[in-house]
Amino acid sequence: MAEIVGVFATSHVLFGSPDGDAQALRVVEGMNEIGRRVRLLRPDLLIVIGSDHLFNITTRLQPPFTVGVSDTFTPLGDMDIEQRPFAGNRAFAESLCARAADRFDLAQGEELRPDHGVMVPLMFIDPDGRIPVVPIYVNANMTPPPTAARAAQLGDIVAEAVGLDLPSHLRVVVVATGGLSHWINIPGHGEVNAEFDRRVIAAFQSGDMRWLRAIDTETLLKNAGNGGLEIVNWVMAAATLPGRRAEKIYYEPMPQWMTGMGGIAIV
Template sequence: MKAYLHCMSHSPLFGHVDPEQSVLEEVNTVISDARQRIAAFAPDLIILFAPDHYNGFFYDVMPSFCIGTVAHAIGDFGTLAGPLLVPQALAESCATAVLERGIDSAVSYRMQLDHGATQPLEFLIGGLQKIPVIPVFINSVATPLPSFQRARLLGEAIGQWASLLDKRVLFLGSGGLSHQPPVPELAKVDGLMADRLKGSGRHLPADEREARTQRVINAAKIFSQDQSSLHPLNPGWDQYFLSVLEKGDLQILDSVINQELSDRAGKSTHEIKTWVAAFAALSSFGSYQTTDKYYRPIPEWIAGFGSLSAYPLSKC
């Protein structure tokens, strides 16, 4: 088996506002089991599809997609910080192949990543430099947003490139499912906050970083008691989305427009496009089988929390 996939929700609220102990233990078991399956697969290369939350990408230049050739993590919300083990030549090759297949992706030689990228590496791999990783950013919060179709085509292009490698490739998708935490929107802010969204937030002062962290923590505490305080989670949509992935019928999502998704499941639900890209990449290895599905709405993390693995049926 040359490819394996795992997609999982992330949340900056891990360890800050946790659900009751039984739920926390349940999630930790899901993560531990996934980590063991990945270790058994023993990947040579990770391709990580992840969003950003105005920590690395801003409106000074906001691409729909970006492939990192060099990357480091900022360590927000107490997550791991430092450089990732990015194989630069391979990442450059990937970016070239994607462009040759008609998908416009930016490249970065100084990619800055946040918890959305580092949590899966920490929880599932055990660190930022354990296994070579190519980070692929998919814009999931800053309008205008890419469509489901473009995310799918990006994943297919990367998968086609990866299928030609003599490597065992792990596709990771990080984000979602339904959720809408208090993320600022450029159209609704001005002054300093607008300036931060336009790029000055790339090097946020420590006191502002702490205030931002506490704002999200406080919102989660309120939401866990009153789910009308933010856009409600949508378990029905989440389960439908997971069923689409299980059936392998990714193109059915092409007709879902961005505003419809925001209205139904929350504005940050666009992070599920990382899952779509990851599954589209895996589909380049042929038909696949999903396993170990997990889902639970967790208000304390302002998230419909999901986890899903898959492997190609072909032994190539």
């Protein structure tokens, strides 16, 4: 039986800041720490749960959940990210979709070009692009978006597929990207709700997922903005390794980046 050896979640915003910006430096160090911890776990596969920013999954077709099914992926290149191809794991992606088929209708993406939402964390976790990646996209841009409860159910299936469909010696790390609070191009644009962000992180730290799995879209929109809908990515990831307490790696409320920046580890 393959094993999920760790779960991590991190915001994926990264803007330039003047030298000496203490908050920015702490965020970068937090992301670097997540990268160090992932590499120490020696994963054979990364499952990255993120959101597409209307580059691949547009308003023309709006699947709630999309799995990247390909042998290789080439980054989109937004935010000047290098367009260097990296490996996928088509066999596992296909088996995940097949295993979920009687419970979820998962869209399959053969030609996804991952944008900064997936690539920024990968730049810190696997800068050389050596670890195969299966991306899972949660469509936070559609109306209604997937709920935390639904995302958690898919997380349960991801854990099941890892245990049953991968070779027994493989080590898997699950990474969620996005959040925390940020309002983007809607009333409240640029706001950060540090109190709510800290409540979310504390809930992961408690190991009690009941509130997080039950949180509704209206609560997220009210307290964390439309960008905060990406918190459901964190919920899905945590569901793959249930019953464990998270450790807070970093948190910085950064209205100058329009985001409550945070990261956690569950091992």
